[in-house]
Amino acid sequence: MQKATIQLETLTCPSCSMKIENAAKSLQGVDKDSVKVMFNSSKVKLDFDADKITLEDITNAITTLGYEVKKAQAK
Numbered sequence: 001m002q003k004a005t006i007q008l009e010t011l012t013c014p015s016c017s018m019k020i021e022n023a024a025k026s027l028q029g030v031d032k033d034s035v036k037v038m039f040n041s042s043k044v045k046l047d048f049d050a051d052k053i054t055l056e057d058i059t060n061a062i063t064t065l066g067y068e069v070k071k072a073q074a075k
Helices: 014-025 055-064
Strands: 002-008 036-038 043-048 069-074
Touching (some): 002 055, 014 036, 014 043, 043 055
Antiparallel strands (some): 002 069
16 A cells, blocks of 8 residues: 555635545545545545556546645655
8 A cells, every 4th residue: 555645736615625535535446544635734645555546546536526736646
């Protein structure tokens, strides 16, 4: 499992956080229990299986929802 931190441009409301969290949890290869969206810092943290999904796939899912990703990194 890899750990990812995704910095978003801005989150304007708590329901946006929930929308992103639910979308990330629905992705094959993302550890659903690890997904945390931090509204105040506009960050998403999660663990994912790099054999099943890429960080780019995850960020694409977020941008498809209408949110801008500033930076994404995995460890």
